[in-house]
Amino acid sequence: MASVTVRSSSHDYEVLIGKGLRRNLGEVISSGYTSILVITDSTVQDYYLQDVQESLAEAAPVFSAVVPAGESSKSMGRYEDLLDRCVELKLDRNSLIIALGGGMIGDLAGFVASTYLRGIDYIQMPTTILAHDSSVGGKVAINHPKGKNLIGSFYHPVKVIYDMETIETLPESEIRSGYGEVIKHAFLSDAEWAHRLLKGKLSELSVDQLENDLMRGIQVKASIVEKDEREAGIRKYLNLGHTLAHAIEAELGYGEITHGEAVAVGLLLMMKLSNDLKGAELPLQDYKEWLIRNHYPISVLNRIHPEQMVEKMKLDKKTLRQKINFVLLHELSDPYVVEIEENQLVEHMSLLMNEVSGE
Amino acid sequence: MASVTVRSSSHDYEVLIGKGLRRNLGEVISSGYTSILVITDSTVQDYYLQDVQESLAEAAPVFSAVVPAGESSKSMGRYEDLLDRCVELKLDRNSLIIALGGGMIGDLAGFVASTYLRGIDYIQMPTTILAHDSSVGGKVAINHPKGKNLIGSFYHPVKVIYDMETIETLPESEIRSGYGEVIKHAFLSDAEWAHRLLKGKLSELSVDQLENDLMRGIQVKASIVEKDEREAGIRKYLNLGHTLAHAIEAELGYGEITHGEAVAVGLLLMMKLSNDLKGAELPLQDYKEWLIRNHYPISVLNRIHPEQMVEKMKLDKKTLRQKINFVLLHELSDPYVVEIEENQLVEHMSLLMNEVSGE
Structure with missing residues (x-):
């Protein structure tokens, strides 16, 4: 496993890169979260959601929210749906959101995390090569009908976890x-x-x-x-x-x-x-x-x-x-x-x- | 005119308190903004919007957005409307939002400013005594049907301008x-x-x-x-x-x-x-x-x-x-x-x- 530390104005965070990390999340995620919400899309769900949920089962109650794959999910409507889900699950300030997917999921779930209760912790788990870029740097956003990424925040994850196994098999x-x-x-x-x-x-x-x-x-x-x-x-x-x-x-x-x-x-x-x-x-x-x-x-x-x-x-x-x-x-x-x-x-x-x- | 400087993690900002400041905004607001959007409510509009717009006329093109007075405007719907207005007016990263009103306006307009283009400058112009509290400290938010201020950010204004004349006549x-x-x-x-x-x-x-x-x-x-x-x-x-x-x-x-x-x-x-x-x-x-x-x-x-x-x-x-x-x-x-x-x-x-x- 390799790692890079990123310094941000609010905190430092680690980018971990290694094989099979999704199966050992309990070891790399801080303890003490009251609950965890994994946000993913309908494609990634089939491949990795179960592994992620199982490896977190001992850490805290784990919930999931799945949005349709594709850029059109980076919308105000999905953002609202996800906030509703956070409220419904009673996520509190000590809850964690995990963004499991490509750049779309990272942007959407990160924006939810940045604004729910004025910001709770989130972790980026990119599953594409492209997302090596978007998962680092704290830019999160949704699209407006008039333009991409017009609504968003600068909000850094507490960790980026790159499981190489999720990208070795990409088309x-x-x-x-x-x-x-x-x-x-x-x-x-x-x-x-x-x-x-x-x-x-x-x-x-x-x-x-x-x-x-x-x-x-x-x-x-x-x-x-x-x-x-x-x-x-x-x-x-x-x-x-x-x-x-x-x-x-x-x-x-x-x-x-x-x-x-x-x-x-x-x-x-x-x-x-x-x-x-x-x-x-x-x-x-x-x-x-x-x-x-x-x-x-x-x-x-x-x-x-x-x-x-x-x-x-x-x-x-x-x-x-x-x-x-x-x-x-x-x-x-x-x-x-x-x-x-x-x-x-x-x-x-x-x-x-x-x-x-x-x- | 009195002033207090507030230190935040992102920048320091001044709170100015004085009589008639709304008529001299050109002197206290930094120059160089490409455009200014004044967000206010239907009550405050009648009293002070014109003064504010006139005193900014030389600084930049000034636009306004008015929401109904009352806590119910601190909603997802109004937030979306205001973002649409920002897009429609082509506000850019060098534009300024002014929140002219009580705590509701400060919270709503501040949340818009914090998330439009991932954050543009905004100024709090509180018009109530209560808002002396909410205009300082960077908490901005809207309400969720299930609870107050569940959606928001920590995002500091670039200035707080308190015109005493706007609160001397309060009921x-x-x-x-x-x-x-x-x-x-x-x-x-x-x-x-x-x-x-x-x-x-x-x-x-x-x-x-x-x-x-x-x-x-x-x-x-x-x-x-x-x-x-x-x-x-x-x-x-x-x-x-x-x-x-x-x-x-x-x-x-x-x-x-x-x-x-x-x-x-x-x-x-x-x-x-x-x-x-x-x-x-x-x-x-x-x-x-x-x-x-x-x-x-x-x-x-x-x-x-x-x-x-x-x-x-x-x-x-x-x-x-x-x-x-x-x-x-x-x-x-x-x-x-x-x-x-x-x-x-x-x-x-x-x-x-x-x-x-x-x-």
Whole structure:
């Protein structure tokens, strides 16, 4: 079992990574909780809920709440339902919520925990690679019909427990999605790691490599959010690739493309802008080949319109006074934030679309 | 203009108290907000909304949202409506929310501010004496059908602005309600202040006395919440009188008796328990006379049933594992928390009811 400690303004917490942790929760969770509510989704339920409940049986009375799988559960309606359930079960200030699932569950259950009785303890138990990113850093939220994550809090878990067994058997599309954020963390932090990833093929990943990549991704995330918890400064770097990703997701409808895939495509534009507009020499060709080799859906670039993308970017909550800010790289591991003119953005997006249209 | 600085874990903020501040907001509010949303209720709107909007006109675009006056607006439905309004107005991370009103508005607007875009700046502008208590300390919340303040956050304002002119003209019932919390702050902190208050009559209060009492009340509150922001320890002392108060409010229905009046009645039981069970020598008789002289509705004690009150107390979110904890006083300014047995509670409540039934 490996672990990373994350420092937050309210408390420090550990990220534990190891095999079969879901079966030994009694040993890694603090005692003294009056009751525990496991929040999960209809897919994860079938695989892991019973293990989790059984391994907690001696710790406290354990209850569960299951929401339908999929991003549409990150809604005001589900949030209210879950609060009702907390009230009905008489969870008190010494109760614990466990978020068992991917990023959707972490965000939803975390937001419930952050606002029930003005905040009770919660633990993140991510079951996807992608959630290595969202489970650390304390961002929790639900969606508003007008935009993703518009309602939420900054609220840190008391622990993150990553059972490697829950991600070893993921389908290739989930691995692809997760590695969209993993490679972002590599681009942000370490050229050597990035180059090593770019040489690889996701379908040939070993479990040890996966565990190592996850741990390093979490360390990158943790070291940034420790310095800037509320995204006043450098936390913005974590949005590398995300400006276009959010616009693509909004344009195609959530569910058409996974978040991590959209980020991976967004990173391609980031490289293009960094190189062509700002004179960097990022390995754009290697990255394009990596995307193709691993079946990332770069063909979505043929289905979007640059002008519409720019309009979506302006609606994104991270834009201020209608300016479009991008995170770019001077070189691998050296990010910065810069405002990009609309017409330049449209032009380089069109160029990129031409370049990939034959691939 | 007087001011107190409150230290919180996230930032320090000032409480400003002075006459006519609502007309000079441009001078006391930081510049650089992209837009401002003033949230108020249908009663306060008529008196002060225009002044506030006019004095901010140069600072940024100013919008308003008005909810019906009364505790029933502290609901999930109104919370959602206000979030919709924030989205519709495109408030961004550099926007400001102003909570203009009593405790209900402060709690509701503060909860909106704490969760919109994971938290944007807000300012408390209390317009009641009672709100001197709730506007400081960062507790924001809405009600759940099953209980008050079950959903909320700890989230501090960037400023509290108390325009004395908005409370000089309050009806006597509002002054009475406000002084329920003022006298609690005196009991918690300073015997001399408490004795001076007990000699007085609220209808004869001077504006200077009122300002002085408010400032001292805010200082007491601030000094306690600075030491224990999340109510892990001494912040519980602020619940002095509240265990019975919440039960009375729940029993009679919110609106039948004001919160401050319920606290004032709750303080009577606190004194009774402190003296008769724990050997203190608090000025119970003086306090009873003060309540009567100032028309506090102590006759509610004839309309409640001790056993039912105890059941309500057990439902209160502050009870843990069904124990009933009370804050009592060894002597004025010396609070402590103690568990009281149910049968003793019923007995002393009955005794108190007999004592006041003739008054």
